Amino acid sequence: MDFSIKTFDARTTLAQAKSGVIVVGVFENKVMTAAAAGLDGDGAITAALKSGDLSGKAGSTLLLRGAAGATAERVLLLGLGKEEPVTPKDYSTAVQALARTLSSLGAADALVSLPFERVKERDANWAMQALVLALCESRYRFDELKSKKEPAPAGVRKVALVVDASSAAAGRAVLAQAQALANGVELAKDLGNLPPNVCTPTYLANTAKKLAKQFGFGVEVLDRKQMEALKMGSFLSVTNGTVEPPKFIVLKHQGGKSREAPTVLVGKGITFDSGGISLKPGAAMDEMKYDMCGAASVLGTFRAIGEMGLKLNVIGVIPTTENMPSGTATRPGDIVTSMSGQTIEILNTDAEGRLILCDALTYVERFKPAVVVDIATLTGACITALGHHNSGLFTRHDDAHDALADALLAAGKTADDTAWRLPIEDSYQEQLKSNFADMANIGGAPGGSITAACFLERYTRAYTWAHLDIAGTAWKGGAAKGATGRPVPMLTTFLINRAQAAR
Template identity: 50%
Template sequence: MDFELKALTAAQADSLAADALLVLVPDEGVPASDSALAGLATDAVQRGDLEAGVGKTLACYRPAGVKATHVVLVRAGNGSAAALRKAVAAGMTLLRQPSLRKLGLVLSWLPESAQGAAARAAVPAVAEQSYVFTTTKPTAKPRPLKQVTVGVTRVAAVRADFDVGRAQFVGMETAKEWANRPANHATPSMLADAARKLGRKPGLQVEVLGPKEVAALGMGAFLAVAQGSAEPLRFIVLRYNGGARGAAPVVLVGKGITFDTGGISLKPAAEMDEMKFDMGGAASVLGTFAALAEARPALNVVGLIPTCENMPDGRAVKPGDVVTSMSGQTIEILNTDAEGRLILCDALTYAARFQPRALIDIATLTGACVIALGAVRSGLFSARDDLAAALQQAGEQALDPCWRMPLDDEYGDGLKSHFADMGNVAGRAAGAVTAAKFLQKFVAEQPWAHLDIAGTAWKSGAAKGATGRPVPLLLQFLLDESARIAASPAAPQKPARRRSAKA
């Protein structure tokens, strides 16, 4: 889908060559104009046909004086990003005509001060309402919408926000595509191929390690999860080089379990198909790198994706087995369905070689987080107040919120084991917290945060499918980090030290 930004007065909107116009009407009223659109909206408001309230709509067919065939007026409240997203979603539900190929999205009636944030929110909102998964469904009909003209008062004032919105749309679509794919169409090898293809974009580099390389690194926890599957594991390393040479990167680690049966601790059959979404963290890292290639912020970012299947064949790891992680710490596997933390712990140890300015792992890790926070907010865990605050702020701004959860030392007591340095589970109580405490054992003093996206990465039921979260949160955090780097006093940067394979 093509998005273009254009200066558009009410009179110019009257004659815009589009199949439909979606016109955002603010609470403060329709701006004074002798245009047909302004007259239509003013009359609709005065007569009460366009009711007050964010998302209230009025659809018109071939209104006099307007070139577009369809016009939808929609209430946009105060023009905030949250109101805009709701308004666009409501308006787009009325624009599903098969003839809709060109859409005009009129934001120029909003206050000028609100148009930047409105454009940033509106672009991914339009894309989300137009998204259709077709990869394994030949009968699915892609939405015909191909071009969207976003009309504002002054292009220069909105351009930066518009570009962020467009990058977010690209990233979310990438994440949704790979998370939605059935497991036989998104194997670890296929995920690695997708990363290689992404690596062709300017500023990106990709390296893929296989079982031999992972074994040489001593990633015993990762290998243990993968050994029950016929599909070979892959360890994907992505680099975005937008900052100073040698400057410490932000490192993103995405859980990539392309299908999770639970292993020997087999899951119930009901809704097990949704375990194809257990690579939502990996999908979000791929999506974030696709967005970085569009937004091009001035910082360095590394993405690490440990990816494999968790299967229950004769070679599968068993409850009670003890494995040695890359860090040298031993783990008693008490539950093979707590596998995500096992592949993540080795990736977190590997991340230390980059001496990151921030280390963030993203994982569909625990059902306990779904119980705690539902599908509204992702769970956020960090011992660093500054990092936690930055992630929360980014989530609020990007309309992709998270909520900070506790990490008290006492929560880690349940991980004690008689036969290893730790167990991989700590019982039912506070399961999301104890999972985070497990991961914390592998990050030492690094500035680390963990995002549990088990409740936010996908939807079940009639709307089943990936959401593309938390790509918006991650992209906003990285843009904010780039701004913080630019605002900080210049300091000499030492090249990141390469450690030996056993580091």
């Protein structure tokens, strides 16, 4: 989809614009936006509101053809909810409905004139980005592996956003940034939706190399021998049952100052999780292809910041492997030594994400990071705690970690990709005690997402760190099955905010 900015001067008005459809807003109390009023030359919009043909509730729509007040073929009235100010929820509902409507129209292009600056606690940049993301989401399809493709979506393909002339340059910058973010989300979705016989650790490594070539990232891919040399015994224990070679991917975006400490993202990349010897139940096991969505979110975020040319140093680290049962697979009861030298009693081989992440979190110490955020589909317990709305956020409790948590939560709120903070306390660490090793890899059912985070915390004491458990938000099941692309919006917004603060 093509996006552009459109302005009008004193000689040309919105009513005189030629377009397949002009989109304007109305409110629940039968009040029109200024743009809608400018198209009401024959009173058609007023009549529609008075008659009750359009309620004005957020997401309601009414299409007028041949309106005398407009040169355009169609005028689409879009309900925005209650007047002044529009709530972010109502605005999001409205633009999602708009996206669905535009996808089914016969028009090829659209002019969208909405009150972008009148959303409560948000600015016009947020409103325009939300519109772009909704439109891109509505056109997303994953049918590349079907022998007969789905019919290409019809509808509007070119969208121009109407802004004041004084805001045109800023609007173009917002559109470019929003399109980059949408592209990053799409990459994360594509990787998640690919089947595990295609999206292997090698495939993820090759994707990282392609991104590096396209955007000038530094890239390094470690193989098994190099991981053995680094003594990544915990990570390698997960790889014992698979014939697919594991990979350890490092991407570097050097957009900031040469001596600036990097922000590091670590993504869990289990390309298929059978549970290993602790085999999962068969029902919905196909969805375990999504156990690499942490890795996908790191690659999607790099896709976005690479296109933006973000002025920040960012490093992405992705440990990736399958977790499979076989005669050589790691057994419950085995004890392994992590890269940090700490020993782990593996009580459950289905708690493998933390086993690959702990070595990655030790590895990143070499970068002397400003902050580290790991992203993982880590625990079913997080779904039980938070459902499918919020990702779980975990950090230590001190000033530096509180500031990191606040920054991530704020970015999630801005990006409509929210998280909820859960505790990490010493009392939970007690559940990880082992009679035979430094720690066990599980702490029992109570507080399962918290004890998983506590396990990771033991490997992060050299830097400021946060953990995002995205088990409930990275994909949808059932009839709507598919990757969501989360938390690419949160991570990208978080990095944008850090780049702006560093200027």
